[in-house]
Amino acid sequence: MDQPVRSPEVDRWLLELTQPEGRADPYPRYEAVRNAAPVALAEDGAIVLTRYADCLAVLHDPRFGRADPDDAFGAVGLANWRAMPAVFTISTSMLSSNPPQHTRLRRLVSKAFTARRVELLRASVEDTVDGLLAQLEGGGDFVDRFAFPLPVAIIGELLGVPPADRAAFQPLVRDWTMVLDVFTPEVLARANDAAAEIREYLRALAQERRRAPRDDLLSALVQVVDEGDRLTEEELVTMAALLFAAGFETTTHLLGNGLVALLDHPDQADVLRREADVAASAVEELLRYDSSVQISGRLARQDTEVAGVAVPQGSNLVCYLGAGNRDPQRFADPHRLDLHRHEGAPLSFGGGIHYCLGAPLARLEAQVALPALLRRYPDLQVVSGAERRDSLTLRGYLKLPVRC
Template identity: 40%
Template sequence: MNQPPLPEVLDLAGEHFHTDQYATYRDILEQRPVTRVRFYDGSLVWLVNRYEDVRAALSSPRLSNDPTQQTDIDLSAATGIPDDLSEYFRRNMFRSDEPDHGRLRKLVTREFTVRRINAMRPRIERITEDLLDKFAATGGGDLVGAFARPLPLTVMCELLGVPEEDRTDFQTWSQHVVESDPAFAERNAASYRSLFECVRSLVRRRRDEPGEDLLSALVEQRDAGDRLSEAELISTVFLLLVAGIETSVNVIGTGAFLLLTHPGQLARLRADDALMGSAVEEVLRYMAPIEMTSRHSLESVEIGGVSIDAQSTVLINLAAANRDPARFEDPQSFRVDRNDGSHLTFGHGIHYCLGAALARAEAEIAFGLLLKRFPGLELAVPTEELTWRHVFMRGPVALPVGWR
């Protein structure tokens, strides 16, 4: 069936990306897999969507991950980061190229090996059970606020050594700063400043009272070997706290939504818990928790037959690539037995997500114990009443549930 032609330039803040963006992604893949879009600040940028193009772009040395390399987007206006704090939020492994990327990544890699994550599973299970005990006592409510958010928040804060008294405020600030809409720029700027002060205070505390946590190890490496600057230290902690929490919040919230709205697939998973691993991969593919990431062209580059000038911003559409019919059979269907982990949700190449194993473990444990504890779990509102995060971050803002 032929789709109506796309507008010459799609607006990221427009209805095409806020009503049913997966229909838009389908149309883009069919009609214009490399296309121009209008960014939130009004700038024109490129959007790459096809699986093979996305995979190649993620690992291309001609596309930089360092935001200082680009000139066509006002990042401070788009994100709300105050200019005087910019370096403290952009000098981490995610926003750097080699050799800095490898140096920064190596400092935290040992904490995120599969072996180390497996050793953490009993503690993650205990946290999950405690949260479900509290939720059961309420008789129902928002699964995101009561479970999907506090689970990864608690795990990451324990890993880094964030005191319990700081976690509630941090949860609010981290939700604010992942918003990309400049309509919230003033609020976001205040949250960035609060986060900066919070992390700087934690660093000072760990200098005076080191522990066995990751933050203490990073502070020690900063002070003893001068292997990272103070700005890199703060930026790395910020990345781990925000990215390590918000991604998993979306995976757990979205996964619960998908299972509850696909009863046949939910029944299959309940009947065979050996499918849990493939079910998590399908959640990650079908609704990527982070829909898009960005790069900046260091030189002229051709992607998908389209010539892109040097110093251009390139948005890489992970969500569209994960539903590319050229790569995935029947990509619009959600199937817990798909057993295909080739999605690009965690990226590709040197910037492949360091926390992928932790996110998978949290999701597997969360879904397994949730379904076991609540066999009659169901949505408490019609799906059309749910509110979703839009573009870049994807997940339900809240997920009201009850049980029979």
């Protein structure tokens, strides 16, 4: 069996992906890594995948799973991770669990977070988009005034967070999700404070809903029972917090990255403006072209292989979803934005048992928002002052000033 390839040039490109310049434009670096070594060995021992087929195979294969948090955090000096709300919430959530706990949590939440519940949000998405577009008249920061408030309002409504309380989640979720990348002690401290506040808020709200249920997801999660099994209070708070964290910035960045891609390709923006039935394929293409989630990690739970390359038990695998989305073996002319492309799903929502639970909701929001935005403001332009989030796992803009 072959061994994963380690080389100084791959080391350099992977290093660049951790730096602001590489993060700003990762695609040429992905391509260089893929051309040099599709199954590459990073300096820290992780195995790096940049082909679509390899990423998808790993995401679907039960021989790869999540790391045990005691091992993962113990190794980096955070043995007391359970006392850190930011790390505790992510690490004990469905996102970080393996079967059978993952299966159990996913089954319970899926009984409450149904396709019907998402479809019922369509009218709210349309109303919220209309209201936010009216407020964007003249221009301003697209992130602050549109791309962030939309998912905040919709997840807030889904869960049953009262409108007046929703805006406070914006800075809290942003601080908290900084721990998805490499973090400093200061970043971790801020993330812990933010996650603690979110947990407290959601715990109090869940207690209210337990006393007086309403027609919202939090009430449904409080009540959900599957063959006698139900969520404990800690699991319920963690699940609600996960939905908030997973559903906010990912969608904000889909809207921001999507808008920039469209404005960089005026012919494609015209397609979306003119063709009423192109919204679904357009959003799939925008997800592929510049995904707001670029990385999904797995751990080899046994000695195994990927594409004929040996992978020892305990290896960390880094699936570069954004690289797989631009793999020429999977997508014809992958660097071209083509809203009529029908070449199957990108990797942006992951795959296998952790496939994004909120994918239908994210699609709905983008399919309503982006065509409405371009139609209402045909002269919309990005003006100077755009600022990227300095991270690669979550890719998007913190500030995106526009004139319209």
